Amino acid sequence: MKRPIALTTALGAALCLTLAACGRGDAEADAKGVEPDAWPSPPAVRAVLLDGRTLVIRGVSSPGGRVVLRQAAGEGFAVTADDQGRFEIRLPRPAGDLILAPELQIGQDAAEAPQTLVVLGQGAGPVALLRPGQAAQRLNGGGALGAVDSDGAVLVAGGRAPAGSTVQIEAGGRSLQVVADAAGQWTGMLGTATGPQRIVIDGRGYDYPGAVSTSGGAPVSMRAGQGWRIVWSLPGGAGQSTWLPDLDD
Structure with a gap:
């Protein structure tokens, strides 16, 4: 079972035991080389439209991240965001109402978006993000x-x-x-x-x-x-x- 990801970063500190082994200048150079981890961006759905009998869902997320739109029963629709963070998921026009929870998968972890996507009336009705x-x-x-x-x-x-x-x-x-x-x-x-x-x-x-x-x-x-x-x-x-x-x- 995937667990919600904890979005944290940590900065390490170098400990010099002797002046001969590690000078202050070396420690400062090492510190400058430390880059904080990028914060994963949960998926943000921007547009939903019907293309014939295909429902097209577009949005943005972390570049290269695996975006999943999951139904309450557990079934999901997945795609990988491009290097600009853009994603597009195409699926058959739903036979009824569709309610999807967006999430970003990172290994065995998942960063869940705060909104829930609803597509009503077989894709021809209201489309909204529940907040x-x-x-x-x-x-x-x-x-x-x-x-x-x-x-x-x-x-x-x-x-x-x-x-x-x-x-x-x-x-x-x-x-x-x-x-x-x-x-x-x-x-x-x-x-x-x-x-x-x-x-x-x-x-x-x-x-x-x-x-x-x-x-x-x-x-x-x-x-x-x-x-x-x-x-x-x-x-x-x-x-x-x-x-x-x-x-x-």
Whole structure:
């Protein structure tokens, strides 16, 4: 069984027992020659697209690293990143929803990515990265609203807009404004009302079906209103539910 890799580096120190055997200059030269180990970079999925009946997943990781996208049942899809760290995995279009955990294999160790990739509707529906404690990051469509996440206590929404633009949000009887970052991503805290409600983003309305309680176990996806719900577990046993609106026409 593979174990999570511990990303650590150590610097050794030379001990000179006699001045004749080891001078200060030699020790300094040796120290300058020590290079810290490169930090492995877990896979980061950047794009998912359909090419006919083939699903193409692209991203970046450590150059030359073995990238694995693993399903909950253990089956995985693997490829080696090129010398620039880029990878592309091509697999048959899924017959249903696909939920994959990216990891980087190094010998018998594995560096797991913090996000989980979900591909819904046989590859024709929402594609997103589930992020613990944050709104999911949509990789396709979604319009003004990309995702709504909840741990059962608060709601967090996220989406895309022109970089630096102000996004107007109305939800649960309150309104707020957020600013999209340099990558065009925005996130807003919607408050503690986690039941069904109307969420309006820059004048575009969405009927959020409400959060659900989570009971641990592997991620589960299902239709919910005009979108998809994924119920999943966080490290330590806490739960999170994610709602992804349908793709805009």
